[in-house]
Amino acid sequence: MYIHQLKQWPNFTWDASNLALLLSEVHLRQGKLLGQMEKLGFDLQNEAVLQTLTKDVIKTSEIEGEKLDNDQVKSSIARRLGIEIGGSIPSDRDVDGIVEMMLDATQNYNAELTTDRLFGWHSSLFPAGRSGMVKIVVGRWRENEKNDPMQVISGAMGKEKVHYQAPDSVLLANEMQQFMDWFNNEMSLDPIIKAGIAHLWFLTIHPFDDGNGRISRAIADMQLARADQTARRFYSMSAQIRLERKKYYDILEKTQSGNLDITLWLSWFLNCLNSAIDATAITLNSVMLKSKILGKVEADTFNERQKLMLGKFLDGFEGKLTSSKWAKIAKCSQDTAARDIQDLVNKGILVKDLAGGRSTNYILVDGY
Numbered sequence: 258m259y260i261h262q263l264k265q266w267p268n269f270t271w272d273a274s275n276l277a278l279l280l281s282e283v284h285l286r287q288g289k290l291l292g293q294m295e296k297l298g299f300d301l302q303n304e305a306v307l308q309t310l311t312k313d314v315i316k317t318s319e320i321e322g323e324k325l326d327n328d329q330v331k332s333s334i335a336r337r338l339g340i341e342i343g344g345s346i347p348s349d350r351d352v353d354g355i356v357e358m359m360l361d362a363t364q365n366y367n368a369e370l371t372t373d374r375l376f377g378w379h380s381s382l383f384p385a386g387r388s389g390m391v392k393i394v395v396g397r398w399r400e401n402e403k404n405d406p407m408q409v410i411s412g413a414m415g416k417e418k419v420h421y422q423a424p425d426s427v428l429l430a431n432e433m434q435q436f437m438d439w440f441n442n443e444m445s446l447d448p449i450i451k452a453g454i455a456h457l458w459f460l461t462i463h464p465f466d467d468g469n470g471r472i473s474r475a476i477a478d479m480q481l482a483r484a485d486q487t488a489r490r491f492y493s494m495s496a497q498i499r500l501e502r503k504k505y506y507d508i509l510e511k512t513q514s515g516n517l518d519i520t521l522w523l524s525w526f527l528n529c530l531n532s533a534i535d536a537t538a539i540t541l542n543s544v545m546l547k548s549k550i551l552g553k554v555e556a557d558t559f560n561e562r563q564k565l566m567l568g569k570f571l572d573g574f575e576g577k578l579t580s581s582k583w584a585k586i587a588k589c590s591q592d593t594a595a596r597d598i599q600d601l602v603n604k605g606i607l608v609k610d611l612a613g614g615r616s617t618n619y620i621l622v623d624g625y
Contacts, residue, residue: 259513261424261461267435269454271520276450279527283449286534287485293541294491302489303340304544308572309490309537310334314359317474317495320502325352331572334360344565354381355471362475363490366482369441372433375464378475382468393466398429407463420510423463432462440476448484452477453526454519461513474498481530491540497533505529547571550606550621562587563597567606570621577610577618 311331318325329348333356358378380396407423456477463469512522583594601607610618
């Protein structure tokens with residue numbers, strides 16, 4: 258029996274005293290982070306928001322096994338937020354779709370969650386009406402009773418393991434209306450606790466053919482934005498969930514197969530959120546480093562290729578910086594790339610990586 262089949266569903270319970278210290282710690286860290294970010298200038302805040310949202314979109318997709326192009330995601334977000342970046346590129350429809358969903362959830366966090374809004378998010382996730390090669394019901398609750406029960410399964414054919422079975426499709430309209438009424442009108446709960454419940458509740462209903470995980474995390478982000486009372490996102494819950502992916506699925510399965518006491522789920526959620534806020538220190542250091550180096554760029558003579566590549570380097574592209582990679586990304590000859598890099602070495606920004614290898618690699622000079 259799953260929790261949605263219990264007579265008291267969806268009357269969740271939890272041990273508030275067990276969670277009190279952890280919840281207080283989350284609120285304290287949340288307040289400190291927002292205070293830190295308020296001290297940054299507008300441009301640095303924009304850079305932090307852009308990095309956070311880019312990571313959020315990429316990682317929520319990675320949790321589902323889908324890898325998106327970092328530059329496309331960043332460009333799509335920047336265009337929609339009106340943030341100017343160097344090297345902006347066109348983005349695919351599937352990238353734009355998930356970006357539109359995440360931005361609607363976080364930038365319009367105070368707007369009501371409605372059936373039409375959720376159908377719009379789902380349509381954005383699957384613009385071609387397919388999940389991979391499989392045609393799915395898009396922009397509507399799953400509705401084909403022949404496909405009931407909707408099950409989450411792993412394992413090879415003949416050795417399948419059922420992790421979870423969702424409510425039948427005939428129940429979805431009522432289940433979702435109850436969920437949306439609660440989400441829009443429940444104001445007595447701590448807003449962070451509410452984010453954890455909303456995440457679990459939506460995933461348990463599992464109302465769509467596909468995309469339920471991404472939409473549930475968007476709803477949680479929407480509620481966390483309400484908790485922060487700002488559309489400016491400085492931490493990524495999805496990035497932390499990606500790091501804890503196995504624990505995430507394990508605690509979900511255990512909770513959905515248990516009783517309506519969700520203390521363990523909320524404890525995991527709060528710990529995950531704490532870690533996500535801690536990880537923001539990395540983003541903040543990256544933003545400050547980028548500001549320092551690009552400030553030097555503005556004060557000195559740098560060509561457009563150098564500005565482009567320094568921006569990408571500071572955003573942390575994969576692998577090591579070599580002249581061949583520079584030539585490929587900057588679309589120039591290898592000789593030109595070598596001259597560009599040597600100029601940055603002369604200006605004290607880059608230095609040869611003494612670790613060596615078959616190719617000469619470059620890293621930032623100590624102090625940057």
